[in-house]
Amino acid sequence: MEEIINKVANSALEVFDLEDYYPKGMRVQIDISQWLLEGFLLKEKDFREHLKNHDWSQYQDQYVAVHCGTDAIIPAWALILVSVHLAPFAKKVVNGTIEDLDASLYEEILSKIDYSVYKSKPVIVKGCSKKPVPMRAYILATTYLQPFARSIMYGEACSAVPLYKESKK
16 A cells, blocks of 8 residues: 655645734624714714714724715715724724725735745635635735745645736746
């Protein structure tokens, strides 16, 4: 009987796992339609009163996404005013969904990585994750890796999809 050899473990293949960079911390989404008349109409005096009476300390050290869950037309200052109230408490505030928030967090993190360690190496961007890694993070990671990697694949070593291969010079 022949010995089974793990060719993946013995290869030069580098795994880039976005889960390794997933920032720890509570994520929460605030829907400002709760402070609009019937969820659609912003009356400035009432809106400001709702914000004044809201317990902002509940967002201490959390990542916060602010959005409007209805089709209301919201003036820009309203979202900015919400962020002003959140600033003393939240770790980060973005306009959008939790996915937008995660994408923004990954943009910050991925921009600070030294990708030169992947110089001239085949890289696989790990595809299956248990954490909610947004598609934008995969695209951004691939963009950052491309100038360095010899090749980039997506997925798992056993079933990777080729994405990029350095042209021969």
